Amino acid sequence: MTAVLGAVIGLLLLGLAMQNRRFRRDSRQLKYIHEKLNDILSRNSRERLLLFSSSPELRMLLTDMNRLLDTNHEGIARRNKLEKSMRQMLANVSHDLKTPLTVVLGYIETLLQDRDMNAEERERLLKTIYRKAEEVITLMNTFFDLAKLESGDRELPLSRVEAGEVCRRNILAFYDTLSVKGTEVVIEIPDEPCYIRGNEEALDRILSNLLSNAITYGADGGVLGLKLYSDKNTVYIEVWDQGKGISADHQDKVFERLYTLEDSRNRVYQGSGLGLTITKRLTEQMNGKITLISQPFVRTAFTAAFPRLNF
Incomplete structure (x- = not known):
């Protein structure tokens, strides 16, 4: 009877030891995942989490976390592309508005300074100013049209x-x-x-x-x-x-x-x-x-x- 009890206690102690060992191993692996994940996120790296583990639960967790990392990478790429597009948009708007407005201001200055300009030349400059001002309005309306289309505020009636x-x-x-x-x-x-x-x-x-x-x-x-x-x-x-x-x-x-x-x-x-x-x-x-x-x-x-x- 004493021998049987001793064997049972021994098995229990062995199980506890194995469980404790598994716990320490899982703890080390979870700590590694935590540190590696923080490193990947801080560097915006496209690296993935790699870990050899016999635990099916931990393997499932790694798979899900790698999917989240992929989604995060895609989001960062889209954001970077959008920021680049916005910078290009600002450059385009600045250039496209600046060009005709520079012409308008130059011709207005000419009209103000040359009081003796003949009527034919004055009319030609005024027509150019008018045409360039129309270009600015057309460009601005075009940007507004696209903004409405992309925001979904403008619905087309269909027939x-x-x-x-x-x-x-x-x-x-x-x-x-x-x-x-x-x-x-x-x-x-x-x-x-x-x-x-x-x-x-x-x-x-x-x-x-x-x-x-x-x-x-x-x-x-x-x-x-x-x-x-x-x-x-x-x-x-x-x-x-x-x-x-x-x-x-x-x-x-x-x-x-x-x-x-x-x-x-x-x-x-x-x-x-x-x-x-x-x-x-x-x-x-x-x-x-x-x-x-x-x-x-x-x-x-x-x-x-x-x-x-x-x-």
Whole structure:
């Protein structure tokens, strides 16, 4: 009996010893995790927590903590990108406002100092001042428009829109510009109506932006095309040219807010880098999607796709 009791006590003591040993090991590992995690966070490192452990619970904890670290890294990257974008925005706004305002102030100073200026020259300077002031107002309105679109404060009223009519109207608006440039125009618009659920004013602006973009940056190709086509569920509006195009490195960036690389084609509004961004936002507000395919001097095409109304 005494021997049995001794054996039981011995087993209990052995179990306690093993448990105590496991506790000390887990404690060391948890302390290591704590210190390593603080080090990773303090350095904004992309390092992950690595620890060999026989404890399934501890392995699960490490997996979850590494997922949180990945999420934190992604958040930091997005924040850094946003801060860079904001700095670029401030630089763009400063530059785009400063340029016309400098001209305005210079011409006003000339008018004030030259009291003997003839009427014809005075009128020319006043017209230039007026035009530059309009540029400033247009630029400011463009920034406000984008701010409203991105904040969600501006909801577009949607109704039935005949896309063919809007396409014809917009290409006609650029007829004189295209004629002066000697650009060949290829128009493919079906006679039968293509209806979408959209906003006619917004669709006008989308097409105006895309056509302006193609004329400004694709004119060296000598050809501009506007194509409207559809399938059972979707209506497509494609604006294309054969100009210098957009390199593959930049094609996924041209719709980004304030992307203003000099080689890009997103500088529709006085170099502000907002034209294609607004185009994308308006397209999305009409439940559509816009895409770009570009092969320099072969075909650069922006295609806006909208759900079709089949009645």
